[in-house]
Amino acid sequence: MVRSRGDDATSLPLPLLPHDLSDDQRRGAVCAYCGLAVSTGSAVDLGVRHDGDGVRIFPRAHRDCASHVAS
Numbered sequence: 735m736v737r738s739r740g741d742d743a744t745s746l747p748l749p750l751l752p753h754d755l756s757d758d759q760r761r762g763a764v765c766a767y768c769g770l771a772v773s774t775g776s777a778v779d780l781g782v783r784h785d786g787d788g789v790r791i792f793p794r795a796h797r798d799c800a801s802h803v804a805s
């Protein structure tokens with residue numbers, strides 16, 4: 735159901751509704767899936783999303799976490 739195309743993780747589902755993500759998850763400081771810190775070198779950009787209020791969020795994830803979700 736979820737299609738993954740290379741490093742394009744922008745179509746991956748988020749683990750929670752954007753409204754329920756922590757501030758750190760919303761700004762991409764920590765992984766959207768496991769909540770641990772992500773570094774720029776290893777982070778997968780999940781793309782710009784919008785929460786229920788239309789506020790843009792910038793979730794990121796570890797490569798392993800994203801590939802687990804994509805598989």
Ligand SMILES: [Zn+2]
Pocket residue numbers: 765766767768769770795796799
């Ligand atoms: Zn993670």
